[in-house]
Amino acid sequence: RDFLQEARTLGRLRDPNIVRLLGVCGGPGPLCIVTEYMEHGDLHQFLGGPRGHALSLATLVHLGAQIAAGMRFLAARNFVHRDLATRNCLVGEGLRVKVADFGMSRSLYGTEYCRVRGRALLPIRWMAWESILW
Structure with a gap:
């Protein structure tokens, strides 16, 4: 149910700096999302x-500006990302950066998350200490 709710929410987001959700696969097997x-x-x-080591300061600032634009889009819609990190930003053609966060697909960075109360996965390593205390 959480997966489908997240997919519905992501499916409504349309912005050049947000990864576009193309579809959802469900059924008796594993649930999957399909993105651009x-x-x-x-x-x-x-x-x-x-390639990353060869980027100029101007290019790095441009990458950061694209991430900020994606976050501004989300904030304008009262959408809280909760886990903005380089692992949740994707790089495409022409160094276009898009914010992504699909909580169900964390296998690559699975050790960076802690399960809280048996459900929520939180990026404990990257959270502000006051968030952890709360």
């Missing part, structure tokens, strides 16, 4: 690779 293809993968891996 972002050829360079997540920003964390991209910046750590050979």
Whole structure:
């Protein structure tokens, strides 16, 4: 039920700096979401690779501005991201960066999350201390 609610919400978001949800696969097997293809993968891996090390300061500022634009779009719609990080930003053609966060697909970074009260996955390592105390 949480998965389908997240998919419905993501399906309504339309912005050049938000990853577009194309479809949902459900049924007796695993639940999956289908998003647009972002050829360079997540920003964390991209910046750590050979191309990331060669980026100019102006290009890095442009990447950050795209992320900020995506977050501004979400904030204008009262949508709280809760986990903005380079692992949740995807890089596509022409160094277009789009904010993504699909809580159900964390296998690559699964060790960076802690399950709270048996349900919610939280990025404890990256959270502000006051959020952890709350």
